[in-house]
Amino acid sequence: MAERAGGRGFGGRSAAGRGGPGEFDGEPSAGLGEVREFGNRSPAGRAGAEELDRPVPAASLAGTPTRRLARFLARTSGEEYDAISRLWINARHLSRYRPVLRDRVAEQETAWRDRLEALIRDGVTTGEFGTDDPRATAIQILVVLDGLGVHANTATPQRPAAVLRMPVTTAERELGLPPGTLDHPTG
Template identity: 50%
Template structure:
């Protein structure tokens, strides 16, 4: 058997190594749950000694929180990329239509489970709680930005984009709360709840945000 320390290893820059550890921890969290993110488990994933992981993350709770943020940021950027300034990008209506189509699929189920997991653990882990709150606010701001733009060009009708963004996010999270128990019932009205809520909030006709 070959020792994990044998052979020649390339010494990585601290920032690169730290990013690698967070990415590996995020994969463990997505596949197995945040409780399974330990220095030893992440070291196994990377085929390194636990002491190396501990050098960058002496407190496992910090690594858990960073892993959560890494996974959920990737989800947010995949579902609702930050919009560039200026013309030439996708319309707010089409962006939301794509967003809700992806949400209704199973592609992001593991991240939905991660959110549920993180909110439960946040009761006991203050560092994770701070990261969850920060990500929730970032989600709201990203949705608010889109609604504000759509309202400005009169595609949406919304008096308070922030409040509407919060209510849409609550509908999304409410649906995701059943991810572990109702996977066989992911049909309307459960899967459609966030979309139909958004259509009502934005003054759109029914099915305006559905995939054509």
């Protein structure tokens, strides 16, 4: 997933990426049948804003940047998120042949990248995060998430804890945070 919205394209992103800012409390869900008719009228197409707001809520509604990032990382792991990653893999493949889908995938990737970058910029502004390039940091985190999304499609039944923690480790390292800072989403 070259740059799934900076990282997590169809492997955890919604199809649309539009809509008002809202707290993202629901769980990501999508069926493979939704990929077939991916577009503005599909269930996946309508789910965009909700799926974007769930892992990366709007700044004004969700607490400190550190807490929001910890929540994002917690919500982009596990079996439900792996299922969405599989949907994104399918959509990316199909987007090679369908211009409308290609545009939707690119739109969603941009929405995720921009939202995560904004969260990181908020953290830099408040002094919580230390990075000279919030965009590059967002992309690095999302690329790691993409890699884990692809890994969800493998027959590896058990992934080592260090591998599962890679997005958190990457974020903490790139943002100058002590190890463990992002382990507790409610903290």
